[in-house]
Amino acid sequence: MNPAMSSVVPVEIADEVNAKILAVSEDQLQGFQRDPFGVVAERTGLAQSVVLERVRAMLEAGVIRRIRQTLLATNLAKGALVAWEVAQDDLDAAFDYMFQEDPFSGHVVTRSTDTATAGSNYKLWTTLKVPQGFSLEKHCEVLKEKVGAKSFRIMPAKKIFALGVGHVRRKDMEPGARSEEPGKVNDVAVVDLTDHEWRIMEAVKREFAPEELVEDLWNARAAEANVSLEEFFKIAEDLNERRVVGRFSTFLEHVKKLSTDEQVTRYNALFHWAVPVGRELEAGREVGRHYIMTHAYWREGGPEFRNVNVMGVAHGTDKAKVLAHKAAIDQHLAEAGIEISYTNVFWGGRSEIKPSEISPLAYEKWCAQHGIEMESMMA
8 A cells, every 4th residue: 555545534425434524523513513523532432533534624625615613593673584586597606696695595496396286386595694783584585686586585583492502413214214202392592692701602613724723622712802801602502502502513515515526405396285273383393303304493484385384404425315305294293183274395406505694784885785774774
């Protein structure tokens, strides 16, 4: 063996060590973590130096898309899933604008259905957040004009039943696999932060560059926020208690081929269910208990989507198996006595993801760039 080759750090997700790391680091590090890679090392039985070396190499190779401590932005800013009716000829340009020009739009994806059905004319979907005090509706009106959309439907989450990716650990999951208990219900409630807390949260949530992945992970971030490490941890953990902090995560590309020629997932499916009014919580918890669901919410689709009220996302490399997962959930809902009056699957196509900006200062800057009076965008 060439000695030079033996020193190359494997970056493939199929590598046994990398798969072990990713099974934990994708979505199992809930809340604020003082020493996230120490926790990964403990749970995998690997040395922390090995964990850091592998994660650093995967990030440099583009296998890991980003590494960051996430915030529960739904608790920091008003947010919603937005479906856009855009002419087919304008779809690519509208997609590019949402992804490249609007910092408040996060996940941007085109979606289609297998047959023409309710809402299938809404081909562009985005997540959108605006800072506290501003209007989602007014922001959407600005975007509608910018991209030439015909209409849009804003669908804020009323309750959250599942939230967390974890593609590696879900890869071989069998349809119907679920927890013994129904999923938890997470409320959506906006929390006010002081300027001091915002400054620390800005340092907490910023993505990590490869060279920042060291054992004393937060020392430099505390210095960036101009506070002691003790104060940094105190504020971060207090906000964790107030349900502002999400999870520490290594994010993989969902659909695009990696530099290793591997593909984490091929199919991104948004499931829709219309259940009886008054049973949304029960149905959402039954959907959310299924391990395949990366997201599950109570959202109101309105007449545009035949009044669906429970939505969720699942990923997979085989379309038939993704549909088998949905069939198992449908059957489980029926066995629980929850009638489904309508259901559908919206398949993801082109997709880009970036963290949504939620800072009031960033919104002020955006308004100035577009010649908009900031006061006119208030809710």
